[in-house]
Amino acid sequence: MADATRNLVEIRERIAKAAAEAGRSAEDVALVAVSKTFDGDAIRPVLEAGQRIFGENRVQEAQGKWPQLRETFSDIELHLIGPLQSNKAKEAVALFDVIESVDREKIAKALADEMEKQGRKLPCYVQVNTGLEPQKAGIDPRETVDFVKRCREVHGLDVVGLMCIPPLEENPGPHFALLEKLAREAGVAQLSMGMSGDFETAIGFGATSVRVGSAIFGAR
Numbered sequence: 654m655a656d657a658t659r660n661l662v663e664i665r666e667r668i669a670k671a672a673a674e675a676g677r678s679a680e681d682v683a684l685v686a687v688s689k690t691f692d693g694d695a696i697r698p699v700l701e702a703g704q705r706i707f708g709e710n711r712v713q714e715a716q717g718k719w720p721q722l723r724e725t726f727s728d729i730e731l732h733l734i735g736p737l738q739s740n741k742a743k744e745a746v747a748l749f750d751v752i753e754s755v756d757r758e759k760i761a762k763a764l765a766d767e768m769e770k771q772g773r774k775l776p777c778y779v780q781v782n783t784g785l786e787p788q789k790a791g792i793d794p795r796e797t798v799d800f801v802k803r804c805r806e807v808h809g810l811d812v813v814g815l816m817c818i819p820p821l822e823e824n825p826g827p828h829f830a831l832l833e834k835l836a837r838e839a840g841v842a843q844l845s846m847g848m849s850g851d852f853e854t855a856i857g858f859g860a861t862s863v864r865v866g867s868a869i870f871g872a873r
Protein backbone atom coordinates (compact mmCIF):
# COMPACT_ATOMS: atom_id res chain seq x y z
CA MET A 654 0.00 0.00 0.00
CA ALA A 655 1.32 3.49 -0.82
CA ASP A 656 2.11 5.70 2.16
CA ALA A 657 -0.58 8.16 1.18
CA THR A 658 -3.18 5.38 1.07
CA ARG A 659 -2.19 4.19 4.53
CA ASN A 660 -2.30 7.77 5.80
CA LEU A 661 -5.74 8.26 4.28
CA VAL A 662 -7.13 5.26 6.16
CA GLU A 663 -5.64 6.57 9.40
CA ILE A 664 -7.03 10.09 8.88
CA ARG A 665 -10.48 8.65 8.22
CA GLU A 666 -10.27 6.71 11.48
CA ARG A 667 -9.18 9.81 13.38
CA ILE A 668 -12.06 11.81 11.87
CA ALA A 669 -14.53 9.12 12.94
CA LYS A 670 -13.10 9.06 16.47
CA ALA A 671 -13.13 12.86 16.83
CA ALA A 672 -16.71 12.97 15.51
CA ALA A 673 -17.81 10.28 17.96
CA GLU A 674 -16.16 12.13 20.84
CA ALA A 675 -18.05 15.27 19.83
CA GLY A 676 -21.31 13.33 19.68
CA ARG A 677 -21.42 13.76 15.92
CA SER A 678 -21.63 11.39 13.00
CA ALA A 679 -18.48 10.85 10.89
CA GLU A 680 -20.64 11.25 7.76
CA ASP A 681 -21.23 14.86 8.75
CA VAL A 682 -17.53 15.65 8.37
CA ALA A 683 -16.23 15.72 4.80
CA LEU A 684 -12.55 15.14 4.15
CA VAL A 685 -10.95 17.47 1.61
CA ALA A 686 -7.59 15.93 0.66
CA VAL A 687 -5.26 18.85 -0.07
CA SER A 688 -3.04 17.76 -2.96
CA LYS A 689 -1.24 21.04 -3.70
CA THR A 690 2.38 20.58 -4.85
CA PHE A 691 1.78 16.84 -5.48
CA ASP A 692 1.55 15.52 -9.03
CA GLY A 693 -0.91 13.15 -10.64
CA ASP A 694 1.19 10.08 -9.82
CA ALA A 695 1.06 10.93 -6.11
CA ILE A 696 -2.69 11.61 -6.24
CA ARG A 697 -3.78 8.49 -8.15
CA PRO A 698 -3.36 5.99 -5.27
CA VAL A 699 -5.53 8.22 -3.08
CA LEU A 700 -8.21 8.28 -5.79
CA GLU A 701 -7.93 4.51 -6.14
CA ALA A 702 -8.49 4.22 -2.38
CA GLY A 703 -11.85 5.94 -2.84
CA GLN A 704 -11.12 9.56 -1.92
CA ARG A 705 -13.04 11.94 -4.20
CA ILE A 706 -12.89 15.42 -2.63
CA PHE A 707 -9.64 17.31 -3.20
CA GLY A 708 -8.38 20.82 -2.49
CA GLU A 709 -5.90 22.87 -4.50
CA ASN A 710 -4.71 26.39 -3.78
CA ARG A 711 -3.54 27.50 -7.23
CA VAL A 712 -5.68 27.59 -10.36
CA GLN A 713 -2.82 27.11 -12.77
CA GLU A 714 -1.27 24.20 -10.89
CA ALA A 715 -4.67 22.48 -10.68
CA GLN A 716 -5.23 22.94 -14.42
CA GLY A 717 -2.04 21.03 -15.03
CA LYS A 718 -3.16 17.80 -13.37
CA TRP A 719 -6.92 17.49 -12.74
CA PRO A 720 -8.33 17.38 -16.29
CA GLN A 721 -6.24 14.27 -16.89
CA LEU A 722 -7.17 12.63 -13.56
CA ARG A 723 -10.82 13.29 -14.37
CA GLU A 724 -10.54 11.16 -17.50
CA THR A 725 -10.20 8.13 -15.19
CA PHE A 726 -12.26 9.34 -12.23
CA SER A 727 -15.32 11.25 -13.37
CA ASP A 728 -16.87 11.96 -9.95
CA ILE A 729 -14.10 14.10 -8.45
CA GLU A 730 -15.14 17.16 -6.42
CA LEU A 731 -12.41 19.81 -6.62
CA HIS A 732 -12.26 22.68 -4.13
CA LEU A 733 -10.33 25.91 -4.64
CA ILE A 734 -8.90 26.72 -1.20
CA GLY A 735 -6.33 29.39 -2.13
CA PRO A 736 -6.62 33.11 -2.86
CA LEU A 737 -8.12 33.94 -6.25
CA GLN A 738 -7.24 36.80 -8.61
CA SER A 739 -10.20 38.13 -10.56
CA ASN A 740 -8.38 37.55 -13.86
CA LYS A 741 -8.38 33.81 -13.02
CA ALA A 742 -12.10 33.64 -12.25
CA LYS A 743 -12.93 32.20 -15.67
CA GLU A 744 -10.48 29.30 -15.32
CA ALA A 745 -11.47 28.74 -11.69
CA VAL A 746 -15.18 28.46 -12.47
CA ALA A 747 -14.49 26.10 -15.38
CA LEU A 748 -12.27 23.74 -13.36
CA PHE A 749 -13.43 23.76 -9.74
CA ASP A 750 -16.67 22.50 -8.18
CA VAL A 751 -16.54 24.50 -4.95
CA ILE A 752 -14.83 27.85 -4.27
CA GLU A 753 -13.76 28.20 -0.62
CA SER A 754 -11.86 31.50 -0.82
CA VAL A 755 -14.37 34.26 -1.57
CA ASP A 756 -13.13 37.18 0.52
CA ARG A 757 -13.80 40.45 -1.26
CA GLU A 758 -16.35 42.23 -3.38
CA LYS A 759 -14.30 42.18 -6.56
CA ILE A 760 -13.88 38.40 -6.44
CA ALA A 761 -17.52 37.84 -5.57
CA LYS A 762 -18.55 39.84 -8.63
CA ALA A 763 -15.99 38.22 -10.97
CA LEU A 764 -17.10 34.74 -9.86
CA ALA A 765 -20.79 35.58 -10.16
CA ASP A 766 -20.29 36.96 -13.68
CA GLU A 767 -18.35 33.88 -14.78
CA MET A 768 -20.85 31.45 -13.25
CA GLU A 769 -23.60 33.22 -15.14
CA LYS A 770 -21.64 33.07 -18.42
CA GLN A 771 -20.68 29.42 -18.02
CA GLY A 772 -24.02 28.32 -16.57
CA ARG A 773 -22.19 26.79 -13.60
CA LYS A 774 -23.55 27.85 -10.23
CA LEU A 775 -20.90 26.66 -7.76
CA PRO A 776 -21.28 26.44 -3.99
CA CYS A 777 -19.01 29.02 -2.32
CA TYR A 778 -17.49 29.62 1.08
CA VAL A 779 -16.52 33.02 2.43
CA GLN A 780 -12.99 32.95 3.84
CA VAL A 781 -12.65 34.75 7.16
CA ASN A 782 -9.36 36.13 8.49
CA THR A 783 -10.20 35.22 12.09
CA GLY A 784 -6.74 36.25 13.33
CA LEU A 785 -6.80 39.58 11.46
CA GLU A 786 -3.37 38.72 10.03
CA PRO A 787 -2.27 41.37 7.52
CA GLN A 788 -0.54 38.87 5.21
CA LYS A 789 -3.45 36.43 5.16
CA ALA A 790 -6.44 36.31 2.84
CA GLY A 791 -9.95 36.46 4.21
CA ILE A 792 -12.49 39.04 5.23
CA ASP A 793 -12.47 40.83 8.59
CA PRO A 794 -14.68 38.89 11.05
CA ARG A 795 -16.63 42.09 11.79
CA GLU A 796 -17.59 42.44 8.12
CA THR A 797 -18.42 38.79 7.53
CA VAL A 798 -22.18 38.76 8.13
CA ASP A 799 -22.70 41.78 5.85
CA PHE A 800 -20.42 40.38 3.19
CA VAL A 801 -22.24 37.03 3.12
CA LYS A 802 -25.50 38.93 2.69
CA ARG A 803 -24.07 40.98 -0.19
CA CYS A 804 -22.62 37.89 -1.88
CA ARG A 805 -26.07 36.36 -1.82
CA GLU A 806 -28.32 39.33 -2.49
CA VAL A 807 -26.19 41.54 -4.73
CA HIS A 808 -24.20 38.88 -6.59
CA GLY A 809 -26.49 35.87 -6.33
CA LEU A 810 -23.70 33.58 -5.11
CA ASP A 811 -24.64 30.29 -3.47
CA VAL A 812 -22.81 30.86 -0.18
CA VAL A 813 -22.97 27.59 1.77
CA GLY A 814 -20.44 28.23 4.52
CA LEU A 815 -17.38 29.89 6.00
CA MET A 816 -13.71 28.91 5.86
CA CYS A 817 -10.74 29.94 8.02
CA ILE A 818 -7.05 29.29 8.54
CA PRO A 819 -6.14 30.21 12.13
CA PRO A 820 -2.76 31.85 12.86
CA LEU A 821 -0.05 29.18 12.96
CA GLU A 822 1.30 30.06 16.38
CA GLU A 823 -2.04 30.34 18.20
CA ASN A 824 -4.37 27.92 19.88
CA PRO A 825 -6.91 27.30 17.06
CA GLY A 826 -9.93 26.65 19.32
CA PRO A 827 -11.05 30.28 19.74
CA HIS A 828 -10.74 30.81 15.97
CA PHE A 829 -12.92 27.79 15.23
CA ALA A 830 -15.44 28.99 17.84
CA LEU A 831 -15.53 32.43 16.21
CA LEU A 832 -16.10 30.93 12.75
CA GLU A 833 -18.95 28.81 14.11
CA LYS A 834 -20.57 31.86 15.72
CA LEU A 835 -20.24 33.94 12.52
CA ALA A 836 -21.75 31.13 10.46
CA ARG A 837 -24.77 31.04 12.74
CA GLU A 838 -25.17 34.81 12.51
CA ALA A 839 -24.77 34.77 8.74
CA GLY A 840 -27.18 31.86 8.33
CA VAL A 841 -24.79 29.46 6.59
CA ALA A 842 -24.48 25.79 7.53
CA GLN A 843 -21.03 24.63 6.44
CA LEU A 844 -17.77 25.15 8.34
CA SER A 845 -14.51 24.43 6.50
CA MET A 846 -11.90 24.44 9.25
CA GLY A 847 -9.11 22.22 10.53
CA MET A 848 -5.93 21.05 8.78
CA SER A 849 -3.36 18.30 9.43
CA GLY A 850 -2.36 19.65 12.84
CA ASP A 851 -5.75 20.56 14.24
CA PHE A 852 -8.60 18.83 12.41
CA GLU A 853 -9.72 16.90 15.47
CA THR A 854 -10.05 20.14 17.43
CA ALA A 855 -12.00 21.66 14.55
CA ILE A 856 -14.42 18.72 14.52
CA GLY A 857 -15.05 19.37 18.21
CA PHE A 858 -16.04 22.93 17.28
CA GLY A 859 -18.41 21.80 14.54
CA ALA A 860 -16.32 21.55 11.35
CA THR A 861 -18.38 20.06 8.52
CA SER A 862 -15.30 19.69 6.37
CA VAL A 863 -11.60 19.44 7.20
CA ARG A 864 -8.78 20.19 4.75
CA VAL A 865 -5.93 17.75 5.28
CA GLY A 866 -2.77 17.86 3.15
CA SER A 867 0.57 16.85 4.64
CA ALA A 868 -0.89 14.20 6.98
CA ILE A 869 -2.04 12.35 3.83
CA PHE A 870 0.48 13.20 1.12
CA GLY A 871 3.56 13.85 3.27
CA ALA A 872 5.65 16.95 3.86
CA ARG A 873 5.71 19.58 1.13
Ligand SMILES: *Cc1c(COP(=O)(O)O)cnc(C)c1O
Pocket residue numbers: 687689710734735818848849850864865866867868
Ligand atom coordinates in the same frame (compact mmCIF):
# COMPACT_ATOMS: atom_id res chain seq x y z
C1 LIG B 1 -2.21 23.76 2.42
C2 LIG B 1 -3.55 24.03 2.96
C3 LIG B 1 -4.20 23.10 3.78
C4 LIG B 1 -3.58 21.78 4.22
O1 LIG B 1 -2.57 22.00 5.15
P1 LIG B 1 -1.85 20.77 5.90
O2 LIG B 1 -1.30 21.40 7.10
O3 LIG B 1 -0.83 20.25 4.96
O4 LIG B 1 -2.90 19.78 6.19
C5 LIG B 1 -5.46 23.41 4.23
N1 LIG B 1 -6.07 24.57 3.89
C6 LIG B 1 -5.48 25.48 3.09
C7 LIG B 1 -6.21 26.73 2.74
C8 LIG B 1 -4.20 25.25 2.60
O5 LIG B 1 -3.63 26.17 1.81
